[in-house]
Amino acid sequence: MNQLEEMQTFVRVVDAGSITKVAEQMNTVKSAISRRLSELESRLGVSLLTRTTRTHTITDAGLTFYDHCVRIIEEVSQAESSISNKEKALEGRIRLAVPLSFGLAKLSPLLQQFNNLHPKIKFDVDFNDRHIELAEEGFDLAIRIAKLKDSSLIAKRLTTIQLILCASPAYLAKHGAPNTPQGLANGHVKLNYHSAPDSWKFTTKSGGTESISIPSVMNANNGDFLCQAAIAGKGVILMPDFICAEAIESEQLNIILPNQLTNSLLNVYAIYPQNKHQPQRVKSLIAFLVEQFKTSNK
Amino acid sequence: MNQLEEMQTFVRVVDAGSITKVAEQMNTVKSAISRRLSELESRLGVSLLTRTTRTHTITDAGLTFYDHCVRIIEEVSQAESSISNKEKALEGRIRLAVPLSFGLAKLSPLLQQFNNLHPKIKFDVDFNDRHIELAEEGFDLAIRIAKLKDSSLIAKRLTTIQLILCASPAYLAKHGAPNTPQGLANGHVKLNYHSAPDSWKFTTKSGGTESISIPSVMNANNGDFLCQAAIAGKGVILMPDFICAEAIESEQLNIILPNQLTNSLLNVYAIYPQNKHQPQRVKSLIAFLVEQFKTSNK
DNA sequence: CCTTATAGTTCTAATATTTGAAACAGTAAG
DNA sequence: CTTACTGTTTCAAATATTAGAACTATAAGG
Numbered sequence: 001m002n003q004l005e006e007m008q009t010f011v012r013v014v015d016a017g018s019i020t021k022v023a024e025q026m027n028t029v030k031s032a033i034s035r036r037l038s039e040l041e042s043r044l045g046v047s048l049l050t051r052t053t054r055t056h057t058i059t060d061a062g063l064t065f066y067d068h069c070v071r072i073i074e075e076v077s078q079a080e081s082s083i084s085n086k087e088k089a090l091e092g093r094i095r096l097a098v099p100l101s102f103g104l105a106k107l108s109p110l111l112q113q114f115n116n117l118h119p120k121i122k123f124d125v126d127f128n129d130r131h132i133e134l135a136e137e138g139f140d141l142a143i144r145i146a147k148l149k150d151s152s153l154i155a156k157r158l159t160t161i162q163l164i165l166c167a168s169p170a171y172l173a174k175h176g177a178p179n180t181p182q183g184l185a186n187g188h189v190k191l192n193y194h195s196a197p198d199s200w201k202f203t204t205k206s207g208g209t210e211s212i213s214i215p216s217v218m219n220a221n222n223g224d225f226l227c228q229a230a231i232a233g234k235g236v237i238l239m240p241d242f243i244c245a246e247a248i249e250s251e252q253l254n255i256i257l258p259n260q261l262t263n264s265l266l267n268v269y270a271i272y273p274q275n276k277h278q279p280q281r282v283k284s285l286i287a288f289l290v291e292q293f294k295t296s297n298k
Numbered sequence: 299m300n301q302l303e304e305m306q307t308f309v310r311v312v313d314a315g316s317i318t319k320v321a322e323q324m325n326t327v328k329s330a331i332s333r334r335l336s337e338l339e340s341r342l343g344v345s346l347l348t349r350t351t352r353t354h355t356i357t358d359a360g361l362t363f364y365d366h367c368v369r370i371i372e373e374v375s376q377a378e379s380s381i382s383n384k385e386k387a388l389e390g391r392i393r394l395a396v397p398l399s400f401g402l403a404k405l406s407p408l409l410q411q412f413n414n415l416h417p418k419i420k421f422d423v424d425f426n427d428r429h430i431e432l433a434e435e436g437f438d439l440a441i442r443i444a445k446l447k448d449s450s451l452i453a454k455r456l457t458t459i460q461l462i463l464c465a466s467p468a469y470l471a472k473h474g475a476p477n478t479p480q481g482l483a484n485g486h487v488k489l490n491y492h493s494a495p496d497s498w499k500f501t502t503k504s505g506g507t508e509s510i511s512i513p514s515v516m517n518a519n520n521g522d523f524l525c526q527a528a529i530a531g532k533g534v535i536l537m538p539d540f541i542c543a544e545a546i547e548s549e550q551l552n553i554i555l556p557n558q559l560t561n562s563l564l565n566v567y568a569i570y571p572q573n574k575h576q577p578q579r580v581k582s583l584i585a586f587l588v589e590q591f592k593t594s595n596k
Numbered sequence: 597c598c599t600t601a602t603a604g605t606t607c608t609a610a611t612a613t614t615t616g617a618a619a620c621a622g623t624a625a626g
Numbered sequence: 627c628t629t630a631c632t633g634t635t636t637c638a639a640a641t642a643t644t645a646g647a648a649c650t651a652t653a654a655g656g
Binding site: 041050052057058061068082088138278 | 340354356363369370376378382577
Binding site: 328329333353 | 635636
């Protein structure tokens with residue numbers, strides 16, 4: 001019982017005035033068309049066509065039904081094509097969740113660029129460091145830093161972030177610039193970034209691992225704030241490169257113990273629900289981000 | 299591929315928020331529901347629901363599609379129920395073709411009665427003696443007198459008509475009232491009713507058949523007109539009883555050679571296309587006519 | 597008027613689709 | 627950490643649909 005196909009068949013038979021012709025149009029045999037019509041009439045309990053052996057005339061009820069059918073068929077085709085087109089075209093809205101600092105520093109310009117390429121794609125960006133249930137909150141895509149555990153999501157690595165240990169020249173002048181991890185443990189204080197580990201691990205020149213823990217004089221979940229504090233000489237920070245790069249460049253901050261940190265690399269992932277059918281706009285954005293990060297890292 | 303069922307399933311899943319519940323509602327198993335959704339999404343090439351293993355959230359596209367679906371389902375149900383009800387209820391229009399004289403004389407009062415019983419049933423009556431292609435011209439029903447050959451139609455005998463040979467007393471006084479068919483052949487003239495045969499057949503007292511042909515001084519395709527002419531003494535008429543009964547009653551016409559005509563009975567049939575599903579109103583009318591003629595003939 | 601071609605219906609074997617049941621995978625709640 | 631529950635997948639069995647031929651009846655053409 002395929003109501004829609006029955007309706008379609010009925011409409012075409014009325015239009016063409018011939019079961020045989022419709023069978024040809026629809027690439028089937030006349031018996032199939034005949035049976036569909038009978039089926040429909042039986043279900044409705046109404047004759048739609050008054051038949052002689054060779055011709056048929058539409059009944060009153062048939063006429064009424066015909067009008068309904070035409071409209072319904074039109075609406076179904078609209079319903080299907082509207083969303084299919086929308087999803088296949090580079091337009092519509094992308095809901096995106098990004099970490100605050102990385103988002104502002106690194107992603108923001110890329111999104112602007114992407115938007116220039118595809119002006120019909122609108123963004124709805126949530127800058128937030130909280131954990132987000134992608135599927136449940138209706139996000140198309142999220143950017144996450146570091147490890148993820150949600151296994152029903154798909155992750156694509158975009159780039160890496162270098163963690164850099166640094167402090168201001170004034171601070172270092174006052175507390176002494178350490179040459180070894182051990183040196184850091186003597187009298188230094190840190191400004192603690194939100195989800196950072198309590199202790200820092202270093203790879204020594206001999207190849208061993210050393211874990212150093214120093215007191216935190218300031219905690220915050222915002223890297224830029226801590227970076228400002230470090231520039232003001234409040235302590236040592238372990239910061240993603242994109243946050244402190246500028247301060248290092250201008251020598252407001254100096255790198256401490258370069259290349260000695262273990263696991264100083266964080267991965268940045270684009271993660272998205274494992275939808276079988278992803279809107280084209282989302283696919284495009286992911287591809288764009290992958291491409292951009294690839295070239296900018298060269 | 300049953301699009302409508304897919305849409306229905308999708309809507310119910312969105313409403314209920316659970317595939318399992320919908321499976322129960324629809325008296326099937328969850329695997330069927332799950333497969334229908336996947337099928338629909340594949341065909342559209344779009345994710346309608348973003349799934350985790352235990353829950354799902356509707357996507358943007360899903361939301362759009364949902365609205366369409368709800369409207370379409372509503373319209374389909376309207377389309378089907380509207381005509382089903384209309385055809386099953388005692389309302390609507392009956393297109394009826396009836397012979398002119400018989401229609402006016404015998405049918406007209408019955409139709410009025412029927413209309414009083416079922417005031418919602420409208421009539422569209424074509425009083426016409428021409429041959430009508432029932433099916434092709436969209437009639438629900440026709441009343442026909444005598445034989446019919448259209449085998450794709452169904453006929454139901456309603457009543458019989460008695461043909462009566464008569465003339466006015468004045469005419470008979472002038473030309474002589476015949477006692478035998480042979481007597482009629484001597485100097486009598488007839489007023490010829492449209493499709494009547496050229497010669498009249500009589501059953502003689504000895505049991506034989508006699509065929510008499512007399513000149514026609516007037517031809518017409520309207521019985522009432524010929525009846526008036528006969529009353530005016532213009533000639534002999536062979537008329538259906540319902541046309542001349544009143545004139546005979548009032549002795550404006552006298553019966554000639556009573557009970558001697560062969561085949562003086564005509565059958566009246568209700569004929570209708572052999573639709574498998576006839577509107578209830580038409581069924582009712584046929585039943586009513588059969589019933590009324592049965593009682594009136596007692 | 598008869599013959600032939602054609603339209604639609606019905607029947608049946610073959611084919612395709614859909615279902616139901618069970619196994620499976622993953623998550624939430626206790 | 628276990629249990630209960632949700633949704634997905636798989637596959638044999640049930641169901642529905644189709645193609646093709648035979649059949650009925652009409653229209654058209656000689």
